[in-house]
Amino acid sequence: MRPIFIASTCACAGKSALCMGLLSVLTERGYRVGYMKPVGNALVDVDGVLMDEDAIMMSQLFHLGDSLEVITPLLATERLVHDALMGKTKALSDRVLSAFQQISRDRDVVLVEGASGVEFGAVFGLEASKLSSLMGAVNVLVSPYTRGLADSVLAGVTLLGQEGLCGVIINAVPGERMEWTESLVGGFLDSRGIDVLGVVPHEPALGKLKVQEVADIINAQVIAGEEGLERPVNELLIGAMDLQSSIRAFRRGASSVVITGAGRSEIISAAIECNVGCVVATGEHVPECALLSHAEQRGVPLLHFRGDVLSAIERMEEVLGRMRIKSEEDVDIAHRLVEEHIDVDALLRCARGEEKRKCA
Structure with missing residues (x-):
């Protein structure tokens, strides 16, 4: 069986969740499944060694047995990009192919996860279409639901190539837009010779962060409400509006991280009273004692981030932008979504x- 390359129209489209769900489903069906991410872009420092976060999670959750250096033979570091711009990169394709051959040995099928969007890696000649061709893979294009969904898919297919394309998966679709996406967008893509393998609904429980993880990642101090550190959060709200507008937003944001200046006492108090996921107060000074007491009483974690609001927002957007699947529970959710919403048999x-579908 040819390897299956999972590409996407943009970063944070849900490729990792899809790979986990597929790996779980195929393993349950009795297939010996391998996984690799040829070019790592989700870089984390583990004891002074750079590794790809997705590769680490896959290896730990599925006990793959392959070394991380084989699962992800290349890391998209600043040095690699610099060398590529200087024309100094050599034998990158050979490294990828060698790793793929090791992983595919004694495997029925290999899932290959692309990095970021379909164009990523072009600077060193290893964008999605080149990687897929190198390994002789068939392709799946993942696109998150957006207003410009059809445009994104068509542009992605153009870059990836329609030859060898098994189909498209539209991910994270709001419940009220499922029927519209399946019928109208699906029908349009079908008329262009593009199969839709699945339309997957938005699943808020998948990959949620806990408040303690937020504090650790953005290096914020927990100053009150420690009992709520296990709360899940998956949305960012900025407390920069007037009080009444903020309250309306907070009431809809039970799983929200609210970021505001430590001096905005009325905003912090309103967020705590509305029982949001947590509040991040920014600036040099800690919020006043009355707010700490309020947070303790309500059980809402209050974090202090010493940088400015913009810096906190940038860090949180980076954190929340990536779906962080960490547990067996997350894998179970991904498994269910694949089983229920994706045509795995096709x-x-x-x-x-x-089956090879020709362009219309």
């Missing part, structure tokens, strides 16, 4: 070469 037929 994907496998495509990988076997049993």
